Amino acid sequence: MRSRSLSAVLISGLVVAACTAPTPSSFEWIDEPALEASARDEPPPDDELEPSGVTDVTVPDPSAGGSSSSERSMAREAAPTAPVVAFLNGGGGTYTAGVDDAARRVSSVLSFYGRRSATAPPTGYAGATWQELLDCVREKFARYDVTITDRRPVGAYSEIVVTNAWGSSILGLSNAIGGIAPLGACRVVPQAVGFVFQPVYDRPGYGGVAGACEAVAHELAHTLSLSHEQLAADLMSYSPANPAKRFQDANAACGVSAQAPEACTCGAATQNSHRQLLSMVGARAANGGATNPADTTPPVVRVVSPANGASAPGNANVTVAVDATDETGLADVRLVWQQTQRALACDDSVQGVTCVVSGDRRTWTIFAGTGARSFYAYAVDGGGNTTSTPLVTISLTGAAPDAPPTVAVQLPADRAVLARGAAIDFQAAAADDRAVADVRAIWTFAGGTLEYPMAQTTTPGVYRATTSVSATATAGWRSVEIAVVDDGGNRALSPKRWVYVQ
Template sequence: MPRLALGLLTALTVVSVTGVTTVAIARERGWSLPRLTAGEPEPQPVTVVLRRGGGDVFAAADDAPSLHLSGILQRQAVAQATIPPFRGTDAQWAGLVRCVQDRFDGYAVEVTDQVPTDGTYSLAYIGGTPDLLGYAETVGGIAPHANRVLPGSVLFVFQPEGVAERALCETTAHEIGHTLGLDHSRDCSDIMSYESCGEKEFRPQAARCGEWEDRDCDDGQPLQNAHGVLAAAVGTRPRRAPEPTPDAPPASADRPAIAVQRSAQAVVGQPFTVTVELSSTDAQTVDLYWYARRGYRLRCGETHESVAFTCHREGSTHTFTLTPTRAGARKFNVRVTDSAGRMTKTPTYRVRFDPAS
C-alpha cells in the first residue's frame, strides 16, 4: 500500500520579483508498503493528465482516476471533496502544462490535459486549497508514494492566492515525482526538494534525502539520484527541440523590495524578532511563514490560535516577535502582497534555538 507524500509551499530564491509556493513541511507520513524483493523492474512509461476543471472526488480504498476515486480522501476521512477549477486564463493554463512537460522532457512521462481514450493514466487535480482535504495551509500538494511507479494515481496540487506560475509548475512536477518513486531531496536545485535556490530539475547528482534535515531515503539508501531513479523507473526518450523564448519583461519597479533582519541570538524563552523593511508602504498583507514541526502563517495585524506572536508596524517597517519554548531548528520566510495583488517573497532563512542556560 502506498504512503502519502506531502508537498509544501517552498521558497524560491527570488527577492523583490515574484512570489512562490512552496512552505513549512511535515515529515512524510502515512502508509506502509512491503519492500520489493525481486530484480529491478522494467521501465514503465506513464501518462499523467492535468485536470483543469476540478470536480467531485470520492473516498475509496484505491485510486481510480476515471471514476474520480482517491485513497488520499479515505485516509483523511473525507468522504467527498469538490475541487475548484484552476484559477487562471487559457494562456496561463497552457503555460502550466508546457512547464510541467518541460520538467519531464527526456523521460517517458506523457504530460497532457486530455484524458486518453484507452490505457492507464494518473490524474492530477490543479486547484483549490489544502483545507478541502484536511491539510494545513502550508501544504502545496499531496500524492501517493511507494518507492516505485504507481500507475493510475490520483494526486492534488493546490492553488492558493498569490502562488507564482513557476512555483505551481514545480509543485506539480514534485507531486508527480512522488508517484514515480522519488523521495524528498536535500539538493535545493532538485524538483524533489522543499528548499529552492533557483530553477529546478530532476538532478543527475546523488544527494541526501530529507525535508529540512538529512536522513536516509525511504528505500533504505543513503543517497538519491533523481534523474537516475526516473530513468530506471519510466525510461527515457529523446528530448524535444527547445522553443524560442521571448525576452522577459523587466521586473516592475512598483513591486516592493523586502529587507529582513533577525535577532542576533536565538535562545529558548527569550523574545526573537524578525524585522521586515519594505521599500513601499503599499502593502496589503505582510506574512511571516514560520516552520517548526509544521508550518504557520503569521499575518501582521492578526492573531494565530497555535502560535503566540506580536507584530508592530511603523510606516514601512513590520517587526514580528515570538518567544519559542523549545530548542531546535526553525525556518522562516516573509511574503508581502501589494494592493495590486502581487506577492513578493524572500528566501527561506534558518535559525537554531539554543536551550536557556
C-alpha cells in the same frame, strides 16, 4: 518554521516491490523553510503576509503490498520500466476514497484522511496561463517517457488535479500544504491521483505559475517513487521556487533537510532523482534533444556577453550571448532571467524575447526596463548532466526618458549686415541629457536652403562652422537657424536670426 516529523514505521508485505509502505498514521509532515527574500524577483507588497513556508504531504503507496502484514521485506527491487501518461486536470471534479484509480476519480489521499468524498473546484488558470503551466510541466519531464496531457486520456493514466482551492477547504489540510500525492514504494503508483493547491502559489513570492509547475512536477514524481531530497536544485527539494529546478543527476540525501531525514523509497542511502525516473519510466525517445544516459561528462556553458557588472542603456533591448557545447549533444539550453523567474528556451515562445542560434551560440534579445538585472544560463546534455554559469548582474541605466537637446545661438548676431564675399561664422551652445549627436546651421535664402555641419570647438558644448557669402549673392535678407539632434533622435531648432546681405 515548524517541524512535525512523525516517526516512520516501515511495514511492508510479501510483495517484493513493497519496500517502504508506512502505516497511515506515520507519514511525514515537515514544513518548508520560509522563502528567502533573495529568491524572490520582486519584493512583496508591504501588506503581504509573511511567507510561512509551503509543504506537501505524501500518503502511503495504496496498493503496494499487504498492509495487514507486519513482515519486513528486505527486497527492494524496482518495478519494470514503463511509460506513464499523466493527466493535468484543470477542470476539477468530485473524488471518492479508495485505491487510486484516476479514471474512476478514486483517490487514496481521501482514504488517508478518512474522507468519503471531496470536490475540487477547477483551476483559476486559463488560456495562456494554463498553457504556460502545461508547457512548464512538460519541460520538467522532457527527458522521461512521461506524456503530459490536459485532456482526460483513455486507458490507464495518473492524474494531478490543479485546483483553485486551499487544502483546508477540500481536504481539511493545513494551508501551508501546496500539494499531496501517494508516494510510490520504489515503483510507480498505478492510476495515482494527486492534488496541487493553486492559492498557495498565487501568493506574492511563491512563484505563481512557475511555483505551481514545480509543485505539479514534485507531486507527480512522488507517484513515480521519488522521495524528498536535500539537493536544493532538485525538484524534490523544498527549496524556494526557481525555474532552473529539475530532476538532477546527483546523489542526494533523502528528506527535506538534514534535520528531517527520510528513507529513500528504493532503500539506498541516497537518491538520484534523474536516474530513478529513468529506471521507473524510461527515457523519452525523441525529446527534441539528445538522450544518452551513458554520457557522464557535463556540458560546457558560458555567458559570452554582457560581462558581469556591465552597464547598458535601460528601457531598451538587452542582448545576451551564451555558448554551450557537449561532446555527445545538448538536450536543453536555457537563459534564466531572474526578474521574471523564467527559464527561457531559444524558441521565441515568450513575448518580448527573441533568440537566434548560430553554431554553439544562442543570442537572446530581451526588452528590459532599468535597474539591476541578473541572469545565468544552464545547459543539459543527453545524460541529464547539467552545467550552470555563474550569476551575471548588469545595470540598466537611464531611468528617465531621453529629453530633447537645447540650443542657444551665439553667432551671427541678429540683423547683422554682411558684404558679398565676406566670411560668416555660425556658433551655438548645444546640450543634451545624454549626448549631442549633430549640430548644423540652416541658411535660408530666396533660392532655397543650405546646411552647414558645425563642429565642437575647444570649449565643450560650443559648436562652430565658418563659410562665406558668395561674391555674386543678390542683396536681401537671409535667415539662420541652428538645429541640434541628440543620440536618441530628438531634435531642437533655435529661433531664427536674420542677416542682411548687401
